[in-house]
Amino acid sequence: MSWDEAFLYAFENDVVVVAAAGNRADGTEQVGAPATIPGVLVVAGVDRDAVASTAASTAGLSISVAAPATDLVSAFPGGDYKIWSGSSGAAPIVSGLVALVRAKYPELDANNVINRIIETATQVGDDNYSPDYGFGLIDPQKALSAKVALVKENPLGSLSQWIELYRKSQAPEDVPSGTINTPIDSVEPVVTSGPDSGNLILVLGYLAVGAVLLSSMLRGSRRRE
Numbered sequence: 655m656s657w658d659e660a661f662l663y664a665f666e667n668d669v670v671v672v673a674a675a676g677n678r679a680d681g682t683e684q685v686g687a688p689a690t691i692p693g694v695l696v697v698a699g700v701d702r703d704a705v706a707s708t709a710a711s712t713a714g715l716s717i718s719v720a721a722p723a724t725d726l727v728s729a730f731p732g733g734d735y736k737i738w739s740g741s742s743g744a745a746p747i748v749s750g751l752v753a754l755v756r757a758k759y760p761e762l763d764a765n766n767v768i769n770r771i772i773e774t775a776t777q778v779g780d781d782n783y784s785p786d787y788g789f790g791l792i793d794p795q796k797a798l799s800a801k802v803a804l805v806k807e808n809p810l811g812s813l814s815q816w817i818e819l820y821r822k823s824q825a826p827e828d829v830p831s832g833t834i835n836t837p838i839d840s841v842e843p844v845v846t847s848g849p850d851s852g853n854l855i856l857v858l859g860y861l862a863v864g865a866v867l868l869s870s871m872l873r874g875s876r877r878r879e
Contacts, residue, residue: 685714699723
């Protein structure tokens with residue numbers, strides 16, 4: 655099964671797909687597949703000062719939002735805990751937020767869950783969009799409490815329309831296979847559908863850590879202003 659088929663199947667079954675943007679520390683200078691697939695919630699990483707990480711993130715026009723990616727505490731095999739950095743640490747934090755939004759608003763489809771997270775993100779700089787931060791830093795509190803208008807389509811684009819426009823005009827040998835960017839200490843993009851009782855505790859842990867880090871960053875940023 656190709657990425658197109660797998661992701662299209664996910665979208666058709668109301669799944670929110672979250673992917674890490676990749677890391678400059680691995681030699682990735684810009685976002686690559688599968689984080690370039692339309693409709694995917696792509697997560698960039700910021701450091702403790704809420705600044706785009708020079709090592710644990712990358713840049714690109716498909717980035718959706720940003721989340722903490724530096725000095726994260728995570729469980730490792732063997733019952734160990736380590737501090738590490740990478741956009742694959744930021745992606746689970748956003749996945750946790752997705753789970754919380756779906757738990758609080760079970761009536762929302764995937765398109766509106768994505769839109770709520772984007773619309774409530776804290777803008778960085780003067781522009782509405784940045785290739786380093788996407789639509790901004792996630793704001794868990796606002797994502798769970800703000801009034802957000804409903805949408806009918808995924809604000810990050812339609813994979814089915816993209817396939818119709820571009821893939822069918824390519825010969826099979828011309829279709830790029832892409833490579834998954836390897837984060838600093840982790841690997842896979844995160845795919846989350848709805849809140850699961852077994853996984854919710856884990857994602858809540860990620861989200862709690864991310865929320866604390868993000869809150870500290872924003873307070874520090876306001877003090878400097």
